[in-house]
Amino acid sequence: MKKKILIIIGIILLLAIPIVIFFTLKITGKRFANGTYYAVDCEEYPDAYVVVKGETIQFYNIDLNTTYSQKQLDDIYEAHNNENLLFRIEISEAELLERADLNNIFVNNPYEYNSEKCYKEGTFIYYYPFMTYSNLMGLDIVYDSWNKIIKIDNYQLKITFKKK
Numbered sequence: 108m109k110k111k112i113l114i115i116i117g118i119i120l121l122l123a124i125p126i127v128i129f130f131t132l133k134i135t136g137k138r139f140a141n142g143t144y145y146a147v148d149c150e151e152y153p154d155a156y157v158v159v160k161g162e163t164i165q166f167y168n169i170d171l172n173t174t175y176s177q178k179q180l181d182d183i184y185e186a187h188n189n190e191n192l193l194f195r196i197e198i199s200e201a202e203l204l205e206r207a208d209l210n211n212i213f214v215n216n217p218y219e220y221n222s223e224k225c226y227k228e229g230t231f232i233y234y235y236p237f238m239t240y241s242n243l244m245g246l247d248i249v250y251d252s253w254n255k256i257i258k259i260d261n262y263q264l265k266i267t268f269k270k271k
Contacts, residue, residue, distance in 0.1 A: 137222040137233060139164060139250055144257050144268035157257055157268045163217035164248075164257075171209035171246070171264070179244045180207050206239045213237070213246060225250075 139159040146155040146169075155169040183203070205211075212218060218237060226234045231253035238245035249258040255270035 137225055137227075137252075138162065139222075139257065140252070140255050140270060142255075142270050144255070144270045147267045147269050149266050152266065155266065155268070158217075159257075160217070162222060163219050164213075165217040166214045169214060169266070171213055172207075180204075183244070207244055209239070209244075209246065212239055 141159050141161070144157040144159070146152055149155060152169045156167050158165050158167065180203070220235060220237060224235070226236075228234050228249070231251055233250045233252065235248040235250060236245065237248060246259060247261045249260055250256070251258075257268040259266045259268075
């Protein structure tokens with residue numbers, strides 16, 4: 108009798124553990140884990156860090172406009188001036204420049220992201236396109252939910268932030 112009870116308990120545990128792991132990963136996987144992530148091996152911005160609260164993310168001690176903003180604007184202007192492309196800028200120059208101010212969007216203010224708009228790239232890897240104008244301007248963020256690592260991976264700026 109005791110042997111049957113132990114076998115039943117063992118079977119229940121074998122079924123329950125994967126279910127608990129699945130739901131834990133499903134619940135926390137897409138969303139950035141709350142907390143502070145610090146720049147790792149970054150000579151240009153050694154004091155940079157990221158704070159995540161709920162579904163907001165904010166960058167500190169970093170100038171995103173130095174490399175991103177101008178490169179993205181150049182790409183937009185080049186696409187706009189290319190007569191072979193169908194793309195046309197449908198907003199004013201002033202509004203475009205406002206949307207190009209990545210520091211105002213991501214550094215000076217918390218950015219509210221939608222975890223449902225991310226793309227899964229691996230078991231624990233998620234890609235977040237934080238776009239401020241169409242799909243042409245913003246940040247590309249890669250999040251490793253297992254190691255709690257946030258990476259900016261655009262143009263010339265590549266920075267890794269790790270949660271401590």
